[in-house]
Amino acid sequence: MxxxxxxxxxxxxxxxxxxxxxxxxxxxxxxGTPGFDPPEEVKEAAIQAIRDGYNQYSITWGAPNLRQAIARKMTTFNGIPTDSELHVTVTCGATEGMMSAMLAIINPGDEVIIFEPFYENYGPDVIISGAKPVYVPLRDTPNGEFTYDPDELRNAFSTNTKVIVLNTPNNPLGKVFTRDELQQIARLCCEFDCLAVTDEIYEHIIYTSRPHISIGSLPEMRDRTITVSGLSKSYSMTGWRLGYVIAPEYLTNAIRKMHDFLTVGAPHPLQEAGAVALQLGExxxxxxxxxxxxxxxxxxxxxxxxxxxxxxxxxxxxxxxxxxxxxxxxxxxxxxxxxxxxxxxxxxxxxxxxxxxxxxxxxxxxxxxxxxxxxxxxxxxxxxxxxxxxxx
Ligand SMILES: Cc1ncc(COP(=O)(O)O)c(C=O)c1O
CATH class of the missing domain: 3.90.1150.10 (Aspartate Aminotransferase, domain 1)
Known part of the structure; x- marks a missing residue:
């Protein structure tokens, strides 16, 4: 059955x-469940939002307050000019964000390139959306860093490639992709006319002097990138189930439809408090x-x-x-x-x-x-x- x-x-x-x-x-x-609580003012904001009556569905693609806070953060921190009306879909965690994004873009037979080792959810994401995975190994180098072989990456691309999945900073390796690597990946995406779906949920947790770089901030990738992130890790609120997907306008409608019929929306009072979290300072x-x-x-x-x-x-x-x-x-x-x-x-x-x-x-x-x-x-x-x- x-x-x-x-x-x-x-x-x-x-x-x-x-x-x-x-x-x-x-x-x-x-x-990966943090052993810490969200900041006090954010918890208070959630309680207040419930008291203030934010207890019914929000707009399916996200409460305006939260979408506006996300758009501001994407524009300033990630370097991706983002309009809260056109580009943002609030989801039930990055988990649902990845799934909605994949369902919105994959057709049967499409190939998806995934760096390996990978966060375990990407396997089922690919199977559920009906894509064919193509794996590219990340290997450790003598200096202890992980990277891919550029020839192996190029050989993984074909006319059937629809998407390359990125995760930076990466789970499980903790690898932070360099600008050179991202530019190389971007060139391949342009040459093979495909998209990047990038999971950046650990974007605020970096120990190297190199900053986090969103591939969607590279000018040639602006119309080719779906950026998935969320509040679970940056604010220690994995149980709140707040994530989001940033995509060009021509993709956002399809993502919002998938999201709507999968979950209707993320918890409304927690979205209101999520907007407060995104306003925390440096x-x-x-x-x-x-x-x-x-x-x-x-x-x-x-x-x-x-x-x-x-x-x-x-x-x-x-x-x-x-x-x-x-x-x-x-x-x-x-x-x-x-x-x-x-x-x-x-x-x-x-x-x-x-x-x-x-x-x-x-x-x-x-x-x-x-x-x-x-x-x-x-x-x-x-x-x-x-x-x-x-x-x-
Ligand atoms: C790479 C990565 N993406 C997504 C998630 C899940 O994020 P969320 O809680 O927003 O669904 C995790 C959780 O461990 C993760 O490691």
Whole structure:
């Protein structure tokens, strides 16, 4: 009785790891749920919005206050001139934003290029929208950075390519795409007449001196880019389900239709409070990055001490590691053992690859937790080598 499409992908490994952590009372460093609350004034604004009567549907593509705040931020921070009436669709998280965007542009047989490893949602996004994925590997270089081979990227493009999916800063690697890379991708999009769909949900969480660059801000990409982002990560409000899609006018109508019939709209009172969040000043973002950078340094040290080989992230709040030194047959077995025996949860690397064998030596941790939680996880992880020795 079930659809063919629903058999083509598994349930989310990341969300499954959270359930496993709950079962074993493990420190959960798997799912990207911040261990912090949104700023007080934003929480107050949400309560006030409910009291002020914002309790019914908003305009389907977003409450005017929030769309205007998003348009201002896109124009100034991202460098993409944005009109709140023509270019903005507020969605139920970036998750729905990606899905609505893909449904709005994909026809059967269209190919979608995805850098691998990738955030696990892009797999089902592609299958549900009916596209054919074409993967391009991101490999680590001797200086510890990840990049793609320009020839491999070029060979991935064909006359069937409709879209290249970008994610910068990237989950799971923390890679921040450089201007050179984005310009190279833009040239290919123009040559092969295709679009970029870019997920920039971690745009405010960057540790390098290089700034975040939106590919949609490159003049040649203005009419070829759909930018997806949201408030979940920048304001620690993953449960509020606020995301948005910025697209040229000729694409926005199709995206708004998909969005309307998928969800009608994002929660109205929370949209009103979201507009307040977007008005926070520079200081807020500086403190956010400082806090995450401290966590990053601390947890890199703890993981290295515990025997993991780490790939230091340039952005976002995840650390990809190599677990080959521990001698487990694969990442999934390691993940289950780690939750059960050590009491710490992470995500098996294979869930970020099209074929599990590509990620079987990789393991991802998130570090968006208070310092005390990371230290507790660190203490537990220090027992790994002992337990492995005793296991024989
Ligand atoms: C790259 C990326 N995009 C999107 C999301 C989900 O965003 P939202 O909560 O806005 O749906 C996540 C969450 O982990 C993510 O890592």
């Amino acid at each position: 079930i659809s063919h499409k629903s058999t083509l992908f598994t349930e989310s490994v990341i969300r499954g790891m959270t359930r496993l952590c709950n079962l074993h009372d493990a420190v959960n460093l798997s799912q 200081e807020y973002y500086r403190q956010l990055v400082d806090r995450y950078d401290q966590n990053r340094k601390l947890f890199l040290d703890l993981l290295t001490e515990a025997g993991f080989r780490c790939y230091p992230p340039e952005g976002a709040y995840y650390i990809m590691t190599d677990i080959s030194g521990f001698g487990f047959p694969d990442d999934t077995e390691f993940a289950h053992w780690l939750v059960r025996e050590i009491g710490v949860g992470g995500v098996p690397g294979s869930s970020f690859y099209s074929r599990p064998e590509l990620g079987k030596t990789k393991f991802r941790f998130m570090f968006s937790k208070p310092e005390s939680v990371l230290r507790e996880a660190g203490e537990r992880l220090m027992q790994i080598r002992d337990k492995i020795a005793r296991r024989g």
